[in-house]
Amino acid sequence: MSRQQIRRLIEDRVSEDGLVDTGVTGVKLFRVTEPVRCSPAVYEPTLVAIVSGTKEAIVDGTSHVYDANRYMCCAISMPVEAGTPMASPDDPLLGVQIALDPRVMTELAIAMENAAGAIREPKGGPIPPGITLARWDDAFTDALLRLVRLGDNPVDLAVLGDARLREVYYALLKGEAGPAARRAFGVGNEIARVIEHVSSHLDEPITIDDMATHVGMSRAVFHRKFKQATTMSPIQFVKAIRLNNAAMSIAGGTTVSEAAGDVGYASTSQFSREFKRMYGQSPKQWSHTNKPLPAGLI
Numbered sequence: 001m002s003r004q005q006i007r008r009l010i011e012d013r014v015s016e017d018g019l020v021d022t023g024v025t026g027v028k029l030f031r032v033t034e035p036v037r038c039s040p041a042v043y044e045p046t047l048v049a050i051v052s053g054t055k056e057a058i059v060d061g062t063s064h065v066y067d068a069n070r071y072m073c074c075a076i077s078m079p080v081e082a083g084t085p086m087a088s089p090d091d092p093l094l095g096v097q098i099a100l101d102p103r104v105m106t107e108l109a110i111a112m113e114n115a116a117g118a119i120r121e122p123k124g125g126p127i128p129p130g131i132t133l134a135r136w137d138d139a140f141t142d143a144l145l146r147l148v149r150l151g152d153n154p155v156d157l158a159v160l161g162d163a164r165l166r167e168v169y170y171a172l173l174k175g176e177a178g179p180a181a182r183r184a185f186g187v188g189n190e191i192a193r194v195i196e197h198v199s200s201h202l203d204e205p206i207t208i209d210d211m212a213t214h215v216g217m218s219r220a221v222f223h224r225k226f227k228q229a230t231t232m233s234p235i236q237f238v239k240a241i242r243l244n245n246a247a248m249s250i251a252g253g254t255t256v257s258e259a260a261g262d263v264g265y266a267s268t269s270q271f272s273r274e275f276k277r278m279y280g281q282s283p284k285q286w287s288h289t290n291k292p293l294p295a296g297l298i
Contacts, residue, residue, distance in 0.1 A: 042245055043077065043298050073177035253287075
């Protein structure tokens with residue numbers, strides 16, 4: 001019943017395709033009524049909860065389809081292919097997109113780890129994947145409804161907004177996606193830290209040794225743990241996140257040479273070769289044939 005209430009609130013507030021700010025930092029409602037095939041994107045740490053329709057994210061060839069039964073948590077920046085292949089006016093995609101604030105998520109994750117009686121993850125255990133699909137539980141559903149219910153009342157938003165968002169974060173950390181989120185934001189978050197470093201230095205040379213040194217690991221251990229979290233080798237990941245960022249820029253109107261330079265390619269011809277090898281089209285062909293998701297929607 002609560003999910004239906006969330007859907008009605010979104011329908012009332014989002015009348016056209018795109019995203020609408022809620023007044024709470026990082027929280028947006030969205031509607032999509034046109035199918036968009038999966039195309040390169042970069043997921044930042046985000047929670048996406050859908051109340052109508054389906055969405056797809058492809059990570060290293062593996063499809064993740066989620067709908068009103070499962071929400072998506074991306075705990076670390078990830079290069080993906082994302083789309084809304086089934087959206088239509090009769091079956092619109094409706095939902096809530098919430099950016100995960102690193103400071104608040106880290107504070108909550110560490111508080112949970114330090115709480116009396118908390119179950120600690122074995123330090124030597126496998127690293128959870130960066131993208132997780134989780135079933136809606138009562139705690140998550142109730143927290144999300146309370147957040148969306150704030151509506152447009154500026155006093156409610158100012159007084160209660162941060163607290164309601166914190167409740168959603170806490171429900172996420174306690175739910176099925178909790179292990180991945182706690183690993184990314186709590187103690188032992190080396191892979192998340194190196195990915196954050198890579199994402200902010202895409203225009204600079206990056207090697208496996210640089211990444212391993214950044215988090216104090218041997219090359220072999222770093223390679224193994226990185227692949228557990230992302231399903232990709234470090235070099236595959238860096239190339240994918242560079243090219244996906246460039247593909248989004250080109251689809252948005254950036255020139256090929258500018259897009260190449262922004263993600264660290266000194267040679268436009270090398271960039272074009274690697275782009276075509278990755279996506280099967282030259283960058284110029286790409287700019288004419290690919291429609292991106294509504295601005296801001298991941």
